[in-house]
Amino acid sequence: MKLKDLETRAAALMNEAVRQGADEAEVVASHKTVSRITFEKNDFQLASTNTMLTLGLEVHKDGRKGSAVTNETEPGQLGDAAGKALTLASFSIPDEHLCFAGPQEPEELPGRYDPELAELPAEQLRGFAERFLEAGRHPKLSLDGADMELASGQRVVVNSQGLAVRDRRTRLEWSLMGMGKTEDEVTSFDWVSDGSFAWKGAPERSLDTARGLQDKVLACFGPEKGTSYKGRVLLSPAVVGELLLQPMEFHISGRQIMDGKSRWEKQLGESVASEIFTLVDDPFDLGLSGAAPFDAEGVATRPTPIIEKGLLKAHIDSTYTARRRGTESTGHAGGLHACRIEPGGSKLADLRAMADPLVVVERFSGNLDPVTGDFSGVAKNSHWYEGGERRHPLTETMIAGNFFEMLKDIVALGDEAVNYSSSYRSPWILVDGISVTAG
Numbered sequence: 001m002k003l004k005d006l007e008t009r010a011a012a013l014m015n016e017a018v019r020q021g022a023d024e025a026e027v028v029a030s031h032k033t034v035s036r037i038t039f040e041k042n043d044f045q046l047a048s049t050n051t052m053l054t055l056g057l058e059v060h061k062d063g064r065k066g067s068a069v070t071n072e073t074e075p076g077q078l079g080d081a082a083g084k085a086l087t088l089a090s091f092s093i094p095d096e097h098l099c100f101a102g103p104q105e106p107e108e109l110p111g112r113y114d115p116e117l118a119e120l121p122a123e124q125l126r127g128f129a130e131r132f133l134e135a136g137r138h139p140k141l142s143l144d145g146a147d148m149e150l151a152s153g154q155r156v157v158v159n160s161q162g163l164a165v166r167d168r169r170t171r172l173e174w175s176l177m178g179m180g181k182t183e184d185e186v187t188s189f190d191w192v193s194d195g196s197f198a199w200k201g202a203p204e205r206s207l208d209t210a211r212g213l214q215d216k217v218l219a220c221f222g223p224e225k226g227t228s229y230k231g232r233v234l235l236s237p238a239v240v241g242e243l244l245l246q247p248m249e250f251h252i253s254g255r256q257i258m259d260g261k262s263r264w265e266k267q268l269g270e271s272v273a274s275e276i277f278t279l280v281d282d283p284f285d286l287g288l289s290g291a292a293p294f295d296a297e298g299v300a301t302r303p304t305p306i307i308e309k310g311l312l313k314a315h316i317d318s319t320y321t322a323r324r325r326g327t328e329s330t331g332h333a334g335g336l337h338a339c340r341i342e343p344g345g346s347k348l349a350d351l352r353a354m355a356d357p358l359v360v361v362e363r364f365s366g367n368l369d370p371v372t373g374d375f376s377g378v379a380k381n382s383h384w385y386e387g388g389e390r391r392h393p394l395t396e397t398m399i400a401g402n403f404f405e406m407l408k409d410i411v412a413l414g415d416e417a418v419n420y421s422s423s424y425r426s427p428w429i430l431v432d433g434i435s436v437t438a439g
Helices: 003-019 075-091 122-136 202-218 237-252 254-258 319-325 348-352 403-408
Strands: 024-040 043-061 064-070 141-159 164-181 186-196 229-235 279-281 304-308 339-341 358-361 363-368 374-380 383-386 389-393 397-402 410-413 418-420 424-426 429-437
Touching: 003 024, 003 043, 003 075, 003 141, 003 164, 024 122, 043 075, 043 122, 064 075, 122 141, 122 164, 122 202, 141 202, 164 202, 186 202, 229 237, 237 304, 237 339, 237 363, 237 403, 237 418, 237 424, 254 319, 358 397, 397 403, 403 410, 403 429
Parallel strands: 229 358, 339 424
Antiparallel strands: 024 043, 024 141, 043 064, 141 164, 164 186, 229 429, 279 304, 279 339, 358 383, 363 374, 374 397, 383 389, 397 429, 410 429, 418 424
8 A cells, every 4th residue: 555545544534523513633544564483392383474454443522532443445434434433432521621732743664664675585485594593502402492574564643623633654573482402401491572664674684683593592501590688780771671670761751750750750950860861762863663754643753861970860751741731741651761871981891890799681571660660570581690700591580679779870881782682772771789689
């Protein structure tokens, strides 16, 4: 489907809702083709290609909200969808803060669409998947699952306030899961993934991803017990996402502030982290899957400093939470886009030598209460260091601490912001005050 045709269908549904009595209406329309290859139990289990058209309608009538979704485009069916949304609105609770965004002029991000990737033949995708899988094979590695997905599509957001934005996107993503396995030992599993908006360079990157799983899993054979202590641990970029970025997003969210759950409601401009810590949300970073010219409501995105040298610089809002809070939308309907923790000046080897002993946490499996900040769980696939040297992998070891305290107890940052699974960029981070309980 051409982008212009998608716009026409979205506008037709919006206009029909207004014709039927909606005070205002918005349509988010998408059309995409997804091809997927899945590997399970030592064989390719599924190869499929699906094309999907979705028109999502939201209406406001007398301060009440209703919604409907359809994949039909005939006038009668559009009328039915508009009627359903208005009927639902009549039963909803009135809310004086309901609103849609006005006209927007988002930045163009042409690097998110690659014609070569959009037209990649199925045979070539299959060959790509086979090479990716082969690169991950090893006599001591059991591959339990692999996925290769290619999506190509377009998205349109229009509303009766005059907003009309459009975007095209291609995305190739791959992932691999496995564990170490010999006659005498089975390690914990691990998982790697990455992706690209363009075909160029993707095959080479996928092979690096597969080899990365080998390196991580093979290093876990022969685990031994460590020693319990309270002090410094080194967090991998994978763990940073769970123990730092996720609770951070919770406390800067306009929704959580609005509901009275955030501790950072009144802390703009105040210190919430170590002065060496800086976090930026950069939706123009094409190395990350969340890069986008506009958010889920069609509001233009922009690079946003969240924490700068330890000081809280921004909350994030949708149009609704902004109106409730008396602020302006930051283009974050749907949350953060493409975060980057700015690196520091420490080599990885130097970070490992900054504590003795030291647990290097590669993966975390546990719980974190975002409201209190307390967390506890197992440091999986992790390692014991003494004098800056790796001594052995660890049997499952418990770690516990508090997000708010840990954020202020950041000791040092690695000198490279690693792209983790195309989700965010983070250096290795050395933190203090963590309770380690030997398994």
